[in-house]
Amino acid sequence: LNTPYDYESIMHYRPFSFNKNNSIPTITTAIPYFNEVIGQRLDLSEVDITRLNRMYDCDNTLTLLDQCSFELINICGMIQNEEDNANWVQTLSSPVDTDHTLAGRCRDSGYFMKFDTSLGDAGKSALLESRILYPKRDEQCLQFFYKMTGGPGDKLVIWIRTDDGTGTVHSVEKIHTIIGDGDDTWKIAQVTLKVTKKFRYLFQGIRGSSASSGSILIDDITLTETICPSAVWQIHNFTSILATVPIGSALRSICFYNPEGYSFGISVYPNGRHSDYPDYVGMTLHLCSGENDAVMEWPAQNRQATIVVMDQEPDVKLRMSSTRSFTTGRKRSEPELWDDSCKCFRSQDFGWSTFISHSHLHRRNFLKNNDLIVTADFSDLTHLIKTEVPEIMCVTVAPRQQQ
Numbered sequence: 001l002n003t004p005y006d007y008e009s010i011m012h013y014r015p016f017s018f019n020k021n022n023s024i025p026t027i028t029t030a031i032p033y034f035n036e037v038i039g040q041r042l043d044l045s046e047v048d049i050t051r052l053n054r055m056y057d058c059d060n061t062l063t064l065l066d067q068c069s070f071e072l073i074n075i076c077g078m079i080q081n082e083e084d085n086a087n088w089v090q091t092l093s094s095p096v097d098t099d100h101t102l103a104g105r106c107r108d109s110g111y112f113m114k115f116d117t118s119l120g121d122a123g124k125s126a127l128l129e130s131r132i133l134y135p136k137r138d139e140q141c142l143q144f145f146y147k148m149t150g151g152p153g154d155k156l157v158i159w160i161r162t163d164d165g166t167g168t169v170h171s172v173e174k175i176h177t178i179i180g181d182g183d184d185t186w187k188i189a190q191v192t193l194k195v196t197k198k199f200r201y202l203f204q205g206i207r208g209s210s211a212s213s214g215s216i217l218i219d220d221i222t223l224t225e226t227i228c229p230s231a232v233w234q235i236h237n238f239t240s241i242l243a244t245v246p247i248g249s250a251l252r253s254i255c256f257y258n259p260e261g262y263s264f265g266i267s268v269y270p271n272g273r274h275s276d277y278p279d280y281v282g283m284t285l286h287l288c289s290g291e292n293d294a295v296m297e298w299p300a301q302n303r304q305a306t307i308v309v310m311d312q313e314p315d316v317k318l319r320m321s322s323t324r325s326f327t328t329g330r331k332r333s334e335p336e337l338w339d340d341s342c343k344c345f346r347s348q349d350f351g352w353s354t355f356i357s358h359s360h361l362h363r364r365n366f367l368k369n370n371d372l373i374v375t376a377d378f379s380d381l382t383h384l385i386k387t388e389v390p391e392i393m394c395v396t397v398a399p400r401q402q403q
C-alpha cells in the first residue's frame with residue numbers, strides 16, 4: 001500500500017508478546033526508541049488510517065465537516081460580518097497570549113482569533129462566520145478552545161445561520177453562550193448542533209461592560225458529524241497532580257447527566273489504582289445519585305460506559321485518543337458512598353487500572369498546556385437487544401389464544 005513500516009500501528013505486537021520467559025522480549029526494534037512505541041493500543045495510527053482508506057478506496061473521512069487552527073492567512077474561509085461594530089483579528093502568539101495549536105512551542109508561528117474587549121462601548125460585538133457547510137447527518141459536535149482574559153461579563157455566543165435555499169430568507173438560531181468567569185486559561189467547549197441543511201456557524205464576541213480589559217481568543221475548531229460526549233472534564237496542572245497524588249488515590253469529577261437522565265462521574269487515579277500498576281493512570285466510572293433517580297430504571301443495565309483521554313493534537317484526523325468501553329450487567333454494585341463535594345452518593349468505581357501508561361501520557365498531546373481532558377458517555381444500548389424479542393413472543397403466544 002506504499003506506506004512506511006509503522007511502529008505505531010495498533011496491529012503491532014508488544015515487545016513481550018507470545019514469550020515463554022516473562023523477562024525476555026520476543027520483539028526488539030533496531031532503533032531502541034521504538035521499543036517504547038510498539039504495541040500501542042490507544043487508537044489507529046495515522047498510517048493505519050491511510051492503509052484502510054487505500055484498501056477500501058476511500059479518500060477522506062466522512063464525519064469531518066470543518067476544522068481550523070487559524071494558522072493560514074485565509075482563516076479557513078471564515079468571514080467577518082460587516083454589519084456589526086468590531087472584528088475578530090488573526091493574531092500571532094506572544095509571550096502573554098500563546099495560541100492553542102502550538103502552545104508556544106515554535107517562535108513566529110501559532111495564530112488565534114482575537115476579539116478585543118478592552119476598548120469600545122459595552123455591548124460591542126463582532127461576528128466571525130464559517131464558510132457554508134453541507135451536513136450529511138442530523139447531529140454535529142462543534143469543538144473548540146477558547147480563552148477569556150477580560151471582565152467576567154464578556155460573552156462568547158455560538159449561532160447557526162441557515163437560509164431557505166434561495167438565499168433570500170435567512171434565519172439564525174442561538175445555540176450556546178459562554179460567559180467569562182475570570183479563569184483566563186485555554187478551555188475546551190463542545191457544543192451540539194442539530195442541523196440538516198446547509199448552514200454557517202458563527203462566533204460572536206461581546207464586550208460585557210466598560211470595565212472589561214482583556215480579550216476573547218478562539219483556536220483549534222473541529223466540527224464533526226458525531227455526537228458530543230455527555231461529560232467533558234478538563235483537569236488543569238496534571239503534572240503537579242502526578243507528582244503529588246499517592247498511589248490508590250483518585251480525583252473525582254463533578255456528576256454529569258446522560259441524555260436519558262442517569263447521573264455519573266469519573267474517577268482518575270493519576271498514579272495507579274493499585275500498587276501493582278504505579279506507572280499507569282487508572283480511569284473508572286461510577287453512578288451518582290441524581291434528581292431523576294425516582295423515575296430511572298434500576299439496575300441500569302445494558303448501558304455502555306465509555307471513557308476517552310483526549311489526544312489534543314489540533315488535526316482531528318491525526319488524534320490518537322485513548323478510548324475504552326464496558327457494558328453494564330445485571331449485578332448490583334456494592335454500597336454507595338456519600339460525597340460531600342457533590343452532596344450525592346457515588347457508587348463503586350468500575351473501570352481500568354491500566355487506562356494509559358505514564359510514558360504514553362507524556363507522548364503526543366495528552367498533556368497540552370499541562371491539561372488532561374477526559375470525556376465520557378453512559379449510553380443506552382437496550383435498542384440493540386430488543387429487536388428480535390417481540391417476534392419470538394408472537395410465535396409462542398398466538399397459537400394458545402386460538403385454542
Ligand SMILES: [Ca+2]
Pocket residue numbers: 069070071099100101102110111112219220
Ligand atoms: Ca492556532
Ligand SMILES: [Ca+2]
Pocket residue numbers: 080081082083084085086087088126127
Ligand atoms: Ca465585523
